[in-house]
Amino acid sequence: MSLTELKVPDIGDFQDVDVVEVNIKAGDAIEKEQGVLTLESDKASIEVPSDLVGTVKEVKVKAGDKVSQGTVIALVETADAGSEKPAAPAAPAGKPAAAKADAPAPKEAAAPKPAEQKPAAGGSQDVKVPDIGDFTDIPVIEIHVKAGDTVEKEQSLVTLESDKATMDVPSPAAGTVKEVKVKIGDTVSEGTLILTLERQGGGVSEVEEKPKTAAPQPAEKATAAPAPKAASFSGSADIECDMLVLGAGPGGYSAAFRAADLGMNTVIVERYATLGGVCLNVGCIPSKALLHAAAITDAAKELAHHGISFGEPTIDLDKLREFKSGVVKKLTGGLAGMAKARKVQVVTGVGKFVGPNHMEIEGEGGKKVVQFKKAIIAAGSQAVKLPFMPEDPRVVDSTGALELRQIPKRMLVIGGGIIGLEMATVYASLGAEIDVVEMLDVLMAGADRDLVKVWEKFNAKRFANVMLKTKTTKAEAKDDGIYVSFEGEKAPAEAQRYDLVLVAVGRSPNGGKIGADKAGVAVTDRGFINVDKQLRTNVEHIFAIGDLVGQPMLAHKAVHEGHVAAEAAHGEKAYFDALQIPSVAYTDPEVAWAGKTEDQCKAEGIKYGKATFPWAASGRAIANGRDEGFTKLIFDEETHRIIGGGIVGTNAGDLISEVCLAIEMGADAEDIGKTIHPHPTLGESIGMAAELYEGVCTDLPPQRKK
Structure with a gap:
């Protein structure tokens, strides 16, 4: 029997980490992998396991101490001192521990199944959509490569467009494109196969690591950007x-x-x-x-x-x-x-x-x-600019449209997302004839289609033309207007003249x-x-x-x-971990949603149930003369907890807040349904939808209880 030092193993890049809990004391018998220490950095908690079997003779640290790799935790009496190598601690959330030659690899780097491995360099590799946060079923709006093209690592392969902005999917390696598996207009989610790539030779097989995630997260987070070397500033500060x-x-x-x-x-x-x-x-x-x-x-x-x-x-x-x-x-x-x-x-x-x-x-x-x-x-x-649009005051982004210099007789809105449709609503109400063009086959991407269909039906006569699956290809400024050409299913054969053109195709960040x-x-x-x-x-x-x-x-x-x-x-233990981030289209009618959509549930394999309360049965909506909308709640099928919801109708953006709170609080259908809502209001449609899910709603024909 001899005394062996139990030390803090490799914990990646962390140093001077706070000890928040010591789980052993002198005299305790400990086993391998038993948690002996809990550390907490500013990013995560780390459980340090024992790599020794024996009896604790003396504990060298206490709660509040700071430790790093190699710090002695305790002296342990073992049968064979020094024969063990330190085990890696459990990797903190969001940051896997670095694997060292003298330490077992952390869980994330364990030998994967063959399907999880990247092929050896020089072989064929499937390139898939990486982790893009909570987004699913995002339309492909542009494909930058074709079969036979040579690509570099980090080169953009396809561009996706959500309801607010665009994101690129980069290549994970250099090589030659063998086959492209998606086309413009397809919808993709994390794991969707984009293309197959013949990698450049000269390397060995490597493990496919899941990208680090942070909430919220764009496509770019799937591939870490290289950290530049900071400059040295030697001047004085004002x-x-x-x-x-x-x-x-x-x-x-x-x-x-x-x-x-x-x-x-x-x-x-x-x-x-x-x-x-x-x-x-x-x-x-x-x-x-x-x-x-x-x-x-x-x-x-x-x-x-x-x-x-x-x-x-x-x-x-x-x-x-x-x-x-x-x-x-x-x-x-x-x-x-x-x-x-x-x-x-x-x-x-x-x-x-x-x-x-x-x-x-x-x-x-x-x-x-x-x-x-x-x-x-x-x-x-x-705002993203289209390179072929002329520099002309009659071509504007959302900022220019808000200046409201004039009411055009005829206006084109390029982009069928929320921003474009909101401004189209304003100008149409003020008397302009509006055309909307969208490359995808849907408007307001990101919202469930049943919500958008109500908006489409209500606005069928508001806009002169809505051209889906149509691409804007050319624009020319002339004295009497902007002449725009199109390609696609609904594209007119001739260039169309407009007095004002609004470009609303997304926004790009200013990080560069x-x-x-x-x-x-x-x-x-x-x-x-x-x-x-x-x-x-x-x-x-x-x-x-x-x-x-x-x-x-x-x-x-x-x-x-x-x-x-x-x-x-400031040193607080604060984290961004929202369960939902609501979206609202302030159109007429308004469209709002929060949490999981039905499309997301289907894509993620979530077993869900839903209840939809029609505003045609709402006394307040009928009295307002606006009963075209509905309130939909989405529940986890097993627990009946609310996981999402959508509302279409007047003031939907104000009403969605109750759904947001319910999701964050973990409310179930019974909680919401038994909460007394004021009558007659549009807000009570949320309570009635919950009652409907539980089969106890008396404002509609009898339903089967879930």
């Missing part, structure tokens, strides 16, 4: 702070305000004169002001069916623009006041990293350098425009930044949030990420 936030959109100002509330001396850098970013200044807020005006205009016309006639509405564009600007001004002014109250310093100008702890801001008054201890990147995204490489922050070739569940980048003290970290590109997601990043930077 401003010093604890926290610097780059970008003052909803995510950025929320992060800055939360950091300030936690006691951090905070600076926010914003290129524009007002806070609020795209959403508040030229996006979701002004668009809702115009959508409100459009809805009132339509309602005034419809009231004639109720016996109330106002006559044909007249549009005063100057006053309408003034109303929209007033809404924006009120909110931006409020943000400026809150920044001042929190003593958050706002620096106006274009910010770029010049080192891992310095940022240079170029503004009207010259250049300033800010030195920071921590940073949160919230630089957002910009902020000098991130100077700070050592890795950025993918499409401009995304990979983060962990605390929104931390590959650089320990720099975080990223919002559109930069991927789908969905939504303001409310960015706000919550901003809170998490600020709290994590």
